[in-house]
Amino acid sequence: MKKLLTNDEFNRALLSLSKEYDIYAPVTLPFKGTFSDTDLVKYEKITKLEEINLKDKSYYSAKEILLPIRQTIFYFNENEFKKPEGRTKKALVLLRSCDLHAIERVDNIYLNNKFADEYYADAKKMVKFAVIGCPGKGWESCFCASMGTNTTENYNLGLTFKDGAVYTHIKDEELNEFFNDGKEEEFQMEFVTENVEKVTVPENIKLEDIINDEMWRDYDRCIKCGRCNFVCPTCTCFTTQDIFNRDNSKTGERRRVWASCHVDGFSTMAGGHEFRQKSGDRMRFKVMHKISDYKKRFGTHMCIGCGRCDDACPEYISYINCINKLSKKLGDNNE
Incomplete structure (x- = not known):
């Protein structure tokens, strides 16, 4: 389903979604950056469009939502051990194309290796992904076009923020019910086609x-x-x-x-x-x-x-x- 929503309509959808999903997106944390007078952009829970930083690249990726910086594997005493309860609420993560490709790379390590990691597998089942377009050439240090990660179709929800409105491409049936407002409209994701930085990766390195x-x-x-x-x-x-x-x-x-x-x-x-x-x-x-x-x-x-x-x-x-x-x-x- 492809729809065009006003900002207010999109906020109503987010509010409805937040009852069943933790919604994560890049947000600005004032004065939390490297220096005392700089900001930090990282993934946090949001409930409305105005909280999302659509302008800057996040310092950290969305990886920690699936793979926490610190994670308890089990609790123990002298007689037994007990696995902690995992994520109980579903999550929707708004991220860029390159970062969704990164999740797929991490999947290979934790799910498609010699054995699947049960903690990561349990978390992955609870998460859906919404891809945000990247207009222009990305940011100064980006080279996603060289790595072939500048585009993707493997999202549950596609989002393009343009001219004060939100273009949506809802590919997941479970998300349809949350987007009752808006009107049908053609959707075109804004993907990066060329970066300022270009990288040539050598092949068959010995x-x-x-x-x-x-x-x-x-x-x-x-x-x-x-x-x-x-x-x-x-x-x-x-x-x-x-x-x-x-x-x-x-x-x-x-x-x-x-x-x-x-x-x-x-x-x-x-x-x-x-x-x-x-x-x-x-x-x-x-x-x-x-x-x-x-x-x-x-x-x-x-x-x-x-x-x-x-x-x-x-x-x-x-x-x-x-x-x-x-x-x-x-x-x-x-x-």
Whole structure:
């Protein structure tokens, strides 16, 4: 079903939806940014159109709705353990095309690998996705067109905000009942067709050809903060923590918490042996995973071209420049 709604009609639909769904969208949190006078754009619950930030790219992706930063796996005492109750209310997530592609990448890790992760699977069953169009060339650090993630049809609800109205494409029958207002109208999603940044990904990379290359020493200036991993919508690594209750050390909970391949200790083995001690080697590991290793298993690049890693790095390390530099070095640049 394709409909054109006024802003007021769309708000009525959101209000009706919010009774059955938690609705998540990028919102502006004033003075919560990197510096005291900057804002932060991240995913939060909303109930009306005016709360949504349609202008700026979110600093964090929608990944944490399905894969929380900190998640309790089970509670335990000396005799038994108990899995916590999962999401009880359905969710509708408003996101861009690239971020929906990112969810599909995470699905491969947690659902289509050797076994399915039950926590992620339970959460995914409760979530529907509404794609917001991206007019123009996206943002300065975006390169989704190079990665083929600039368009998608795999949404439950398509949304285009234009000329003070909301164009909708409702593909999920369960959502139809919430959009009673409006009139039938042709729908055209505004997808990015070209970015300012362009990336050429080298194909058929052989690790032995680049593992000891001096280019990785350029990235030893990385301070191992892990920001690039935490803002990345396709980074899926975590560590586990056992938290014991202060009043009774025989009870507590086990959590999984986001982790980063750039941070010290992530790859420490028994006996204290540490793989990839140099920051540049960790950069190589991440890059190879994003553009080579993942594709060998699942058939698509893991990177979706959102550019958040470039935005977040305090050392101004550019993943975009790294990929293009690697491509030129391997002779795969077609420019």
